[in-house]
Structure formats: C-alpha cells, structure tokens
Amino acid sequence: xxxxxxxxxxxxxxxxxxxxxxxxxxxxxxxxxxxxxxxxxxxxxxxxxxxxxxxxxxxxxxxxxxxxxxxxxxxxxxxxxxxxxxxxxxxxxxxxxxxxxxxxxxxxxxxxxxxxxxxxxxxxxxxxxxxxxxxxxxxxxxxxxxxxxxxxxxxxxxxxxxxxxxxxxxxxxxxxxxxxxxxxxxxxxxxxxxxxxxxxxxxxxxxxxxxxxxxxxxxxxxxxxxxxxxxxxxxxxxxxxxxxxxxxxxxxxxxxxxxxxxxxxxxxxxxxxxxxxxxxxxxxxxxxxxxxxxxxxxxxxxxxxxxxxxxxxxxxxxxxxxxxxxxxxxxxxxxxxxxxxxxxxxxxxxxxxxxxxxxxxxxxxxxxxxxxxxxxxxxxxxxxxxxxxxxxxxxxxxxxxxxxxxxxxxxxxxxxxxxxxxxxxxxxxxxxxxxxxxxxxxxxxxxxxxxxxxxxxxxxxxxxxxxxxxxxxxxxxxxxxxxxxxxxxxxxxxxxxxxxx
Amino acid sequence: xxxxxxxxxxxxxxxxxxxxxxxxxxxxxxxxxxxxxxxxxxxxxxxxxxxxxxxxxxxxxxxxxxxxxxxxxxxxxxxxxxxxxxxxxxxxxxxxxxxxxxxxxxxxxxxxxxxxxxxxxxxxxxxxxxxxxxxxxxxxxxxxxxxxxx
Numbered sequence: 001x002x003x004x005x006x007x008x009x010x011x012x013x014x015x016x017x018x019x020x021x022x023x024x025x026x027x028x029x030x031x032x033x034x035x036x037x038x039x040x041x042x043x044x045x046x047x048x049x050x051x052x053x054x055x056x057x058x059x060x061x062x063x064x065x066x067x068x069x070x071x072x073x074x075x076x077x078x079x080x081x082x083x084x085x086x087x088x089x090x091x092x093x094x095x096x097x098x099x100x101x102x103x104x105x106x107x108x109x110x111x112x113x114x115x116x117x118x119x120x121x122x123x124x125x126x127x128x129x130x131x132x133x134x135x136x137x138x139x140x141x142x143x144x145x146x147x148x149x150x151x152x153x154x155x156x157x158x159x160x161x162x163x164x165x166x167x168x169x170x171x172x173x174x175x176x177x178x179x180x181x182x183x184x185x186x187x188x189x190x191x192x193x194x195x196x197x198x199x200x201x202x203x204x205x206x207x208x209x210x211x212x213x214x215x216x217x218x219x220x221x222x223x224x225x226x227x228x229x230x231x232x233x234x235x236x237x238x239x240x241x242x243x244x245x246x247x248x249x250x251x252x253x254x255x256x257x258x259x260x261x262x263x264x265x266x267x268x269x270x271x272x273x274x275x276x277x278x279x280x281x282x283x284x285x286x287x288x289x290x291x292x293x294x295x296x297x298x299x300x301x302x303x304x305x306x307x308x309x310x311x312x313x314x315x316x317x318x319x320x321x322x323x324x325x326x327x328x329x330x331x332x333x334x335x336x337x338x339x340x341x342x343x344x345x346x347x348x349x350x351x352x353x354x355x356x357x358x359x360x361x362x363x364x365x366x367x368x369x370x371x372x373x374x375x376x377x378x379x380x381x382x383x384x385x386x387x388x389x390x391x392x393x394x395x396x397x398x399x400x401x402x403x404x405x406x407x408x409x410x411x412x413x414x415x416x417x418x419x420x421x422x423x424x425x426x427x428x429x430x431x432x433x434x435x436x437x438x439x440x441x442x443x444x445x446x447x448x449x450x451x452x453x454x455x456x457x458x459x460x461x462x463x464x465x466x467x468x469x470x471x472x473x474x475x476x477x478x479x480x481x482x483x484x485x486x487x488x489x490x491x492x493x494x495x496x497x498x499x500x501x
Numbered sequence: 502x503x504x505x506x507x508x509x510x511x512x513x514x515x516x517x518x519x520x521x522x523x524x525x526x527x528x529x530x531x532x533x534x535x536x537x538x539x540x541x542x543x544x545x546x547x548x549x550x551x552x553x554x555x556x557x558x559x560x561x562x563x564x565x566x567x568x569x570x571x572x573x574x575x576x577x578x579x580x581x582x583x584x585x586x587x588x589x590x591x592x593x594x595x596x597x598x599x600x601x602x603x604x605x606x607x608x609x610x611x612x613x614x615x616x617x618x619x620x621x622x623x624x625x626x627x628x629x630x631x632x633x634x635x636x637x638x639x640x641x642x643x644x645x646x647x648x649x650x651x
Binding site for chain 1: 508509511512515516519523526527530534535536537538539540542543544547548550551554555557558561570573574576577580581584585587588589591592593595596604607608611612614615616617619622623626627630631634638642644645646
C-alpha cells in the first residue's frame with residue numbers, strides 16, 4: 001500500500017542517528033521553553049533558524065518541529081504543578097490540573113496530560129499521513145486566483161480566531177503585508193521602500209521581526225510587570241498512574257480532544273491555543289451537572305492537552321501541502337524551508353518525499369520521546385522554574401542578538417529588530433496581537449504574486465475571483481465567517497469564549 | 502470631549518501613520534493597471550485599506566468602543582528604553598570593539614531594565630553568558646563575529 005510505503009520511507013529518514021538526535025534536541029528545547037514562562041515557541045524557533053542553516057533541511061525541520069510540539073508538553077507540566085502556564089495553549093490545563101495536584105493527584109494529572117498528548121500526537125501524525133497527499137493533489141488543481149482566495153480565507157480565519165478586536169487584527173495583517181513588500185519587487189526589479197539603505201533591498205527578514213516582536217517584545221512586557229513569586233506546589237510527585245475510574249473518564253475525553261484539535265489545527269488561523277479552549281468547553285458541556293470541572297476533573301486535563309497537541313501536529317498540513325502558513329509558528333517553518341531553497345507547496349511531497357515523510361515520522365518518534373522525557377524528569381523541569389526571570393532576560397537577549405546578527409552579519413538587522421521590539425510592545429499595550437502581523441509579513445509577497453498573475457490571466461478582470469468555482473467558494477466561506485462574527489448574537493458568544501481565558 | 506476608547510484612537514492613529522508613510526515612500530512607484538500590475542499597485546491598495554481601517558479605529562474610539570478595555574494605562578519607559586538600548590549598544594559597538602566587550606556591555610545594561618536590580622549579579626550573569634555565547638556560537642558552531650575592534 002502506498003501509505004505504508006510512504007511511512008516506511010519516513011521512518012527510514014527519521015530513524016537515522018543524526019535525525020533522532022535532532023528530534024531529541026528539539027523536544028528537550030521545546031519542553032524547556034514550554035516550562036519557562038516568558039519565552040514561547042515562535043521566539044525560540046526564530047532564534048534557532050540561523051543555526052539550522054548549516055543542517056540538511058530535513059534535520060532542521062525535524063528539530064524545529066520538535067520545539068513546537070515539545071512546548072505543548074512542557075507547558076502542561078507547569079500548569080499542573082505550579083498553576084503557571086508556560087505556554088498560552090496550557091492556560092486551561094491550569095484550571096483542573098492544578099486542582100488535581102492540590103487534591104494529591106498531581107502524578108495522575110501529569111500522566112493523563114502526557115498520555116493524552118501522546119495519543120493525540122499519534123492521531124495527528126496519522127491524519128497528516130492520510131490527508132496530506134489528498135490535499136496536495138487537490139492543491140495542484142488550484143489556479144492563481146484560487147491561491148489568492150485561499151490566502152484571503154486564511155487571513156480572515158486568523159482574524160476571526162484572534163482574541164480581541166477584529167478591526168485591530170485586520171489592521172495588523174495589512175501592516176504585516178505592507179512590511180512584507182519592502183525590498184526588490186521580483187517582477188519589475190524596482191526596490192520598494194528601501195529608504196536608500198542597501199540592507200532593505202532584500203526585504204525585512206521575518207526572523208528579525210519575529211525575534212523583535214516575540215522575543216524582545218515579550219521581555220519588555222514581562223519586565224513591565226512585577227516579578228511574581230513562583231510557588232512550586234509539589235516538589236516530589238508520586239503515583240504517576242491513573243486509577244481505573246480516571247482512566248475510563250480520561251480516555252474518551254482525550255479521543256474527543258484529539259478529534260477536535262486535529263480539525264481546528266487544519267483550519268487556517270487555528271492552532272493549539274484555540275483548540276485547547278474549545279476542548280475544555282466541549283468537555284464541560286458534555287459532562288453537564290455530573291462533572292467536577294474547576295475542582296480537579298481529569299477530563300479537563302486530558303481533553304485540552306490532547307487537543308493542543310493534535311492541533312500542533314495538524315497545523316503542518318496546510319503548510320506542507322498548500323505552502324500557506326496557518327499561524328505564526330508555521331510562518332517561521334515556511335521561512336525555514338525557503339532558507340533551504342525549498343518552495344513550500346504541493347510539490348514538496350513529490351519533489352522532496354524524504355523531507356515530507358521524514359518530518360511526519362519524526363513527529364511520532366518525538367512524541368514518544370516526550371512521554372519518556374517528561375514523566376521521569378518532572379522534578380528537573382520544576383526545579384528550572386526557580387530560575388528567576390531577571391536572569392533569563394540577558395540570556396534571551398543574547399540569543400536574539402546572536403540569531404539576528406548571524407543571518408547576514410549586519411548591524412542594520414539588529415537596529416531593525418530593536419524597532420520591531422518597540423513596535424511589538426507598543427501594539428501589544430494597545431491591544432493588538434503580533435501574530436497577524438507576522439503572518440501578513442510572510443504572505444505579503446505571495447499574495448501580491450498570485451493576485452498579479454490571476455489578474456494578468458483574466459486581463460484585469462476582477463470577476464475571475466467569483467467565476468472560478470474554487471476561488472468563489474473560498475471567498476464565500478471567508479465572507480460568511482466575517483458576517484457571522486459581526487452578527488450581534490455570535491459576537492457576544494465569541495467575546496464570552498475569550499473572556500473565559 | 503471624552504474618548505470612548507483611548508486604545509482604539511491610538512491604534513487608529515498608528516495605522517493611519519503607517520499608511521501615510523507607505524503611501525509617501527511608495528508615491529513614485531508606477532502602479533500600472535490591474536491587468537499589468539506594476540510595483541506600486543499592491544502597496545497602494547494595501548495602504549489605502551490600512552488607512553480605511555485606521556480611520557475606522559479612530560471613529561470607533563471616539564464614538565463607540567469599550568471604555569473599560571480602551572484605557573491605555575501607564576507605560577513603563579524603563580524596560581522599553583533599556584532593552585532597545587541594549588540592542589543598539591551591541592549593534593553600534595560590535596564593529597568597534599569586537600564581540601566580547603560589546604556583548605558584555607549590552608547584557609550588563611539590560612540587567613537594569615527590570616524592577617528588581619542587582620548590579621553585581623547582572624555583571625556576573627553578563628560575564629558568564631558572554632563566555633557561554635562565545636564558546637557555543639563562535640568556537641563550536643563557527644558563527645562569524647568581529648572579535649577585535651579596528
């Protein structure tokens with residue numbers, strides 16, 4: 001069978017000593033930053049991108065992916081033990097996980113989180129293997145107008161799923177798209193917005209923006225708050241196993257979480273955080289009066305933890321098959337591929353099958369490693385939390401500066417990073433998230449290119465976007481989503497959903 | 502007149518400002534037509550959209566908006582200035598004095614960005630990290646940095 005051949009090929013790539021080692025490094029780093037609040041996967045991946053330049057593309061991607069899903073595991077550990085989410089996707093795990101720890105069931109909560117994540121990781125990996133090829137075949141039938149419509153849909157989804165004001169998120173996307181256009185226009189060769197600096201002719205590097213807004217911007221935001229004392233609740237965790245009742249409650253919740261997370265991960269704009277929140281809400285609704293949510297219900301740990309991990313896996317699907325990043329982390333992955341001269345898109349699967357299948361196989365291996373890594377090493381991760389934030393600040397700063405400088409060896413990039421750090425902080429204080437801007441930055445040139453080609457083919461006739469069936473459908477969905485969110489009743493629901501955060 | 506949402510007004514002004522900047526610096530690029538787009542077409546389209554969104558934000562901030570969410574609150578200038586300043590310091594001194602002193606000075610400076618400041622600890626941490634960075638990134642990974650000034 002084709003699928004089995006492909007999976008065998010993938011394991012052949014992923015099981016080489018070198019790639020196992022990179023997956024391991026990625027998972028360890030991911031767990032580490034997942035545990036540590038104040039630094040997330042976006043900033044870490046951006047910092048390490050320049051370092052991965054020397055690696056073969058498969059190994060680079062395997063390591064970066066490990067960081068991403070490893071962070072989902074690490075985040076749950078601190079949520080449960082310290083009531084402190086290391087990652088935004090683990091915020092809901094705090095609610096019931098920490099209560100379980102207070103009830104003396106910390107071990108069970110940790111085991112449930114790890115096993116649910118592993119189950120979800122397996123489901124997610126299988127889904128990519130099953131649907132990836134189908135979707136990429138579909139993608140080959142896409143014309144330029146369809147691609148443009150798809151990107152519009154992706155951006156609309158990103159706006160709808162972002163917390164806070166729609167208008168501001170749209171503005172951030174437009175701003176990102178504009179920043180993405182800085183540099184030489186590929187079609188005409190005209191250098192745009194270079195302000196007379198040769199450094200800007202190649203465009204604004206997304207690593208520079210990501211490190212500025214997410215790496216340094218976060219530092220500034222955290223330093224502006226008072227350092228909180230972190231109470232480590234359970235220094236020693238015993239009883240890592242679930243009781244029969246807990247097992248019976250957690251398994252279906254983890255399965256539901258995996259399904260929901262996989263689905264929300266594929267959607268453009270989706271991702272781990274929104275999946276975890278949705279899964280928690282779902283579990284709470286299903287349990288009704290019988291649940292003990294908020295007082296240590298194991299379903300409130302298993303469901304969201306499965307969902308965020310499943311979503312972390314399936315967000316790779318649109319990136320790998322369509323070449324369109326659904327969120328900021330995937331935007332960085334697109335950048336990683338482009339750094340290695342691989343154009344993301346449906347042709348990746350046919351032209352670089354080792355890359356595609358190797359990455360997928362490594363995700364499953366990585367998930368297995370994470371279970372092994374997390375359960376026995378919990379004590380170590382918890383001890384890490386005692387590192388005060390003021391010592392992490394210079395470390396993060398150093399990694400950001402070295403990462404940016406090593407891109408082009410240019411001091412100008414450092415100045416640009418400082419600019420985006422200030423911009424990111426100011427916009428965050430004004431209630432604007434940075435992720436839509438980063439997404440726009442990556443999509444800017446792609447959107448211009450497909451718009452240009454689509455209109456060239458239609459001789460300037462804009463109706464091409466509504467006469468082609470695929471494009472028309474995608475745009476209709478985008479419009480429907482926007483209208484739905486703007487309707488008063490749904491709007492209130494959405495605000496409620498985000499208030500629960 | 503009281504603002505309904507200071508945040509919305511501020512965000513709107515930022516968007517309008519950037520729209521104006523992108524319009525101004527892109528004003529010389531030929532736009533072409535939809536069928537034959539030139540370098541200026543898409544940027545102008547986006548600038549116009551951004552200006553619209555910015556204007557809508559300002560209007561919402563003036564007349565609608567959520568006053569509770571809309572408060573901006575005090576902004577601590579110290580962390581912003583010192584984190585950005587540390588990057589500038591490194592960027593501007595790297596070529597003059599080389600990696601080790603530039604990184605060390607920059608990391609010491611950022612040690613004063615928080616509310617809790619311990620000068621001795623900052624200096625030690627900066628020295629250890631600079632050494633670590635040199636060992637890992639320059640010696641082991643072989644990244645190219647200027648090591649001595651001119």
